[in-house]
Amino acid sequence: MKMVNADPRKNGPSGKYARYISVGFTFIGTLGVLAVLGFLVDRTAETLPLCLIIGLVAGFVAGLYYVYHSLGKLGGG
Numbered sequence: 001m002k003m004v005n006a007d008p009r010k011n012g013p014s015g016k017y018a019r020y021i022s023v024g025f026t027f028i029g030t031l032g033v034l035a036v037l038g039f040l041v042d043r044t045a046e047t048l049p050l051c052l053i054i055g056l057v058a059g060f061v062a063g064l065y066y067v068y069h070s071l072g073k074l075g076g077g
Contacts (some may be wrong), residue, residue, distance in 0.1 A: 034059030
């Protein structure tokens with residue numbers, strides 16, 4: 001017996017928009033967290049802006065990786 005999802009919010013257009021918005025916020029969050037970590041390492045090691053740049057690049061790459069896989073699961077790619 002197959003269970004039917006009776007919640008219209010998850011199957012309707014607003015549910016899809018919410019999923020895509022969450023992917024965007026996760027991308028921004030990943031980028032921000034790794035940039036802040038890089039900045040804190042720079043302040044401690046006094047290597048400003050080396051680790052900040054590394055954190056930004058790593059955050060961007062990790063965010064794109066997450067977006068790619070999330071959109072694949074949501075049927076967008």
